[in-house]
Amino acid sequence: MKSNYSLDDLRYFCTVARLNSFKAAADDLSMPLSTLSRRIQQLEQDLQLRLLNRDAHRVSLTSIGELYYQRSHGLFDELSDIGEALHNEKHQAKGKIRVSAPINAGTQFLRNIFYDFLLHYPDIQLDLHFSNALIDIEGEAMDVVFRVGNPVVDNWIARPLKDIHFILCASPEHDISGLKQPTDLCGKPVIICHPMSVWQLVSMNNGQEYDYQATHGIRLEVDEIQMLTHGVKVGLGIGYIPDYYALPMIEQGELQHVLPEWRSKVRTLFLLYRDRQHLPMRVRLFVEFVLARFDSIT
Known part of the structure; x- marks a missing residue:
């Protein structure tokens, strides 16, 4: 009735x-x-x-x-x-925030920010999900998402945090004397880290671009930067590694820089979140905390 x-x-x-x-x-x-x-x-x-x-x-x-x-x-x-x-x-500054981030960016750039935020706001919890896959962020009910490249998501705001370049590296014992141009990479032993299976290289001297996708000589395929880097260090092959991760090891002699005048096109770490005006306070505070932290280090 x-x-x-x-x-x-x-x-x-x-x-x-x-x-x-x-x-x-x-x-x-x-x-x-x-x-x-x-x-x-x-x-x-x-x-x-x-x-x-x-x-x-x-x-x-x-x-x-x-x-x-x-x-x-x-x-x-x-x-x-x-x-x-x-x-x-x-x-109110309380409740749970679901966060998605790439594995290496999460551990390299974001981990200490997450910890400091939790110490500052004891009534807020973070539910962290680290993955290099492009997950369905709405289907997974994420509140905040960090992504390197590919920032466009309908109805989400994308804020740039940090520019990243990838560089080519090999173990110190690896003979790279014959590598003068990216075309010389063909057939050389390499390690591929997904999703970066295509190495998009740009010459810092003249802006020339070259995309290298290995079809031969692939020794190992992984989806995590630390595994990639360790494989390169032990001499399995050449790898395409983020500069922030590789340069300190190059300085310490743990890696050698291959084709140092070439590096990737810039890839940017983005922070994504929903409508500014209707965010729960805990999410708004988290977004502001992250943005302020990156502003202070750039």
Whole structure:
């Protein structure tokens, strides 16, 4: 049977029943007593049931009114709780934030930022997911996403954090004397780290571009930078490694720089999040914390 009454009128009835007074209910609802009385009468007319007994001194529930109140008032209590919870989501620094980040960027750039944020906001939890795959961030219900390249996601805001270049590296014992141009890489032993299977190289001298995709000589395929780097260090082959990770090892003699006048096109680490105006406070605080930290180191 289809209900044909106003939920507002039902709420007014529950308020009268709870306070046992039309006057007290009118004050609680901030509405004229005459309007409240008329709306309750309208509800009884719509239901074709008498819910309240009225006399000059008091208001009492009829038996059907008592049943109706017991079944109905909990709905409005729950709605009030939901409204309070939503208010807390918007205005309190507490709750869980689901975060997705690439494996190496997460451990190299972001780990200490995550820890410092948690220490600063003890009532906020981070649920961290590290993956190099382009996951369905909405399907996985992510609040904040870090990505290197490929930042465009409908209805998400992308903020650049840091530019990254990849460079070619080999072990110190690897003979690279015959490597003068990227074309000389053909057939040489290499390690591929997905998803960077195509090495997009640009000459720093003249801007010439060359994309190298190995079809022969692939010794190892991985999807994690540390495994790639370790494989290069032990001499399995040449690897395409982020500069922030490789350069300190080159300086310490753990790696050697292959074709040092060539490096990748710039790839940028982005921070992605939803609409600025409707972010829960915990997410807004996290976004601001991350942006401030990267601003301080650039």
